[in-house]
Amino acid sequence: MSANDLQKEIIILIGDSQMVGEENWRKSRWGNNHMGPQLERILAERGAKVVRISRGASGVHFWIKTLRGEYSGKLQTKKTKAWTLDFLRKQKPTQIIVSLGGNDSGRGHKYFKYYAGPLMKELKHLTSNVTWFGPGPGRNKRSHRYRTRADKALQEIAIQAKVIYISMLDWVSKDSRLKGLSPKQIRYDGIHYKDFPAKCYAEAIAKNIRTTL
Numbered sequence: 418m419s420a421n422d423l424q425k426e427i428i429i430l431i432g433d434s435q436m437v438g439e440e441n442w443r444k445s446r447w448g449n450n451h452m453g454p455q456l457e458r459i460l461a462e463r464g465a466k467v468v469r470i471s472r473g474a475s476g477v478h479f480w481i482k483t484l485r486g487e488y489s490g491k492l493q494t495k496k497t498k499a500w501t502l503d504f505l506r507k508q509k510p511t512q513i514i515v516s517l518g519g520n521d522s523g524r525g526h527k528y529f530k531y532y533a534g535p536l537m538k539e540l541k542h543l544t545s546n547v548t549w550f551g552p553g554p555g556r557n558k559r560s561h562r563y564r565t566r567a568d569k570a571l572q573e574i575a576i577q578a579k580v581i582y583i584s585m586l587d588w589v590s591k592d593s594r595l596k597g598l599s600p601k602q603i604r605y606d607g608i609h610y611k612d613f614p615a616k617c618y619a620e621a622i623a624k625n626i627r628t629t630l
Contacts (some may be wrong), residue, residue: 424464425630427509430457431480432516434609435553435618436471450611452516456619460626468508470500476521477532484539502539510544512629516585516622518552518571519608522563529570537578546629548581550622554589556600556607561586588621 430436436453448454457467472479472492482488484502505513521529540547551568555561568584575582589595594617595603603614610618 420462421464422628423460423626426460426465426511426628428460428465428467428626429505429508429510429513430460430467430469430471430516431513432469432471433475433520434471434473435519436469436516437473438471448611450615452610452615452618452622455616456622459619459623463623468510472497474520476517476524477529477536478521480517481532481536481539484536502543505540505543512546512548512626513540513544514548514550514622514626515540516550518567519564522552522555522560522567524567524570526570526573529567529574533571534574534578537575537580541578541580548583548625549575550625551582551584551586553585553618554587556604583622583625585621588618592617592621 430453432453435451436456438449438451438454453469453471457469460467472483472494475492479488479490479492482490483493483497483500484505486501488497521533537547537549549571551571552564555564565586568586572582572584589603595614598614600607604610609615
């Protein structure tokens, strides 16, 4: 990958709390050191124009309903109301990157088929280049088992929708730079990554993002 390999790309990033972060960190407890802002910076440094939209606690139900203008639940804000399919279309994306699955890990295959399937298809209508990154590893054996089940369901649905799917269940164990760190050093609250671990997470995703032009 060259320094400007994404120079002509317009990339939309969609995600949950792992993707959340604000440059004006004094107005947000998330700051700009979580995975999402770091991923945005990495892609921008490679020349891409990046549009990042994210909502904590969100999953496939929130995103398909929000993009269709049908969501009215507790996660809705003035900002999320603007995130419609029309909004995404106006960005003229060359590719869309999705990072979801952790908040849905307790759901079954039928749930994913009902919500993730249509979401993938709607995104494919906007650009043929859609890549979906599944949930990261669970914090204990039980949560990891749930995330493994969600990962399998999402991968099967992605194949049907002709969406590129990349499992992220083992990205931590594959990164030698994180070996020797305690679970709390890697995920400060048991769920989220920040600072160096978040940078590693962003890099693990970014290395799979290539030019489509």
